[in-house]
Amino acid sequence: MEFIKDIYEECPIYQNDLILLKQTTEDDIEELLKCYSDVNSVPLFNSDNCHGDDFHYITVERMKKAFDFWEYSYKNKYFVRWTVIDDDSHEKIGTVEMFHRNADDKFNHHGVLRLDLRSEYEKQKYIEPIIKIVNQNFYEAFNVKNILTKAIPMATERIEVLKRNGYETLNEKLMTYGDYFIR
Numbered sequence: 001m002e003f004i005k006d007i008y009e010e011c012p013i014y015q016n017d018l019i020l021l022k023q024t025t026e027d028d029i030e031e032l033l034k035c036y037s038d039v040n041s042v043p044l045f046n047s048d049n050c051h052g053d054d055f056h057y058i059t060v061e062r063m064k065k066a067f068d069f070w071e072y073s074y075k076n077k078y079f080v081r082w083t084v085i086d087d088d089s090h091e092k093i094g095t096v097e098m099f100h101r102n103a104d105d106k107f108n109h110h111g112v113l114r115l116d117l118r119s120e121y122e123k124q125k126y127i128e129p130i131i132k133i134v135n136q137n138f139y140e141a142f143n144v145k146n147i148l149t150k151a152i153p154m155a156t157e158r159i160e161v162l163k164r165n166g167y168e169t170l171n172e173k174l175m176t177y178g179d180y181f182i183r
Contacts, residue, residue, distance in 0.1 A: 007080055007141045007142065008074065008075075008080070011023040011074070011080060011082075012137070012141070014082070014133045014137055015133075016129050016132060016133060017087065017129065018086070018087050018088070018125070018126065018129040019085065019086065019087060019126065019129040019130055019133065020084075020085040020087055021082040021083070021084060021085075021096055021130070021133060022082060022083055022085065023074070023080065023081070023082055023083070024070055024081045024082060024083045024095055025083070026064075026067060026071075028067075028083045028092050029060060029063045029064055029067050030060060030063075031091070031092040032063060032067075032083065032094070032095065033057060033059075033060060033063045034092075034118055035092075035094045035095070035116060035117065035118040036057040036063060036066070036116070037057060038118050038119050040119035041094075041116065041118055041119045041122065043152065043154065044116075044117070044119075044122060044152065044154075044155050044158070045114070045116045046114045046115075046116075046149070046150040070097075078099060079097050079098065079099035080097065080098055080099070081095050081096070081097045082095060082096045082097075083095055084096055084117065084121075084130060086121070086126065093118050093121040093126065094115070094116045094118055094121060095115075095116050096113070096114070096115055096116075096130060096134070097113070097114040097115075097116075098111055098112070098113050098114075098134070098138050098141075098142055098147075099111065099112055099142070100143060100144055101148075107146075107174055109143075109144060109145070110144055110145075110146045110147065110148050110182075111138060111139070111142045111144035111146065111147040111148065112147070112148050112149070113134060113138070113147050113148070113149040114149070114150070115127070115130060115149065115158070122155070122157060122158065123157055124157045124160060124161050127157060127158050127161040128161050128164075128165070131161055131162065131165045132165070135147075135165055135183070146182055147167075147182070148170065148174060148180050148181070148182050149162065149167065149180065149181055150177070150179050150180050150181075151179060151180075151181055152179045153179065159181070162181045162183075163181075165183070166183045167182060167183040168181060168182055168183070169181060170182050
């Protein structure tokens with residue numbers, strides 16, 4: 001299946017009044033380590049089907065290995081990883097990942113969104129503009145009709161934003177994993 005615009009040939013930058021999303025680069029690694037070493041953030045990350053990686057990284061070297069995998073995955077058209085930048089502080093506060101899922105199940109050709117934020121940014125003020133960018137751009141960019149994203153029950157602010165922006169509880173498992181929302 002061809003994408004309408006090939007996001008893997010030229011990765012777009014997305015921006016609104018509060019957030020900038022730009023493709024993650026090696027220059028982001030040190031600052032992103034603040035997110036991936038944040039023990040309060042790790043439980044909120046979606047590590048489903050990631051072969052045991054919980055995304056809790058405490059060294060620059062381990063963060064670099066993650067980035068290398070993200071870069072490899074982009075080059076091989078598996079997924080796109082963007083760095084989330086707070087427009088006010090210019091801090092790199094986390095990442096967004098998105099991919100077009102190909103599988104032999106009812107969620108074939110759905111998009112899967114992963115959102116990893118530092119715990120102090122796991123607030124509606126920051127999540128809302130990210131979800132607005134996703135809803136405005138990712139359906140076309142990834143050629144999907146639905147987007148799935150995980151939000152565990154303790155992610156109350158994230159769940160509130162998802163519901164306000166048209167996401168509903170999936171009420172079934174994606175593969176063997178629960179706590180998904182769909183729009």
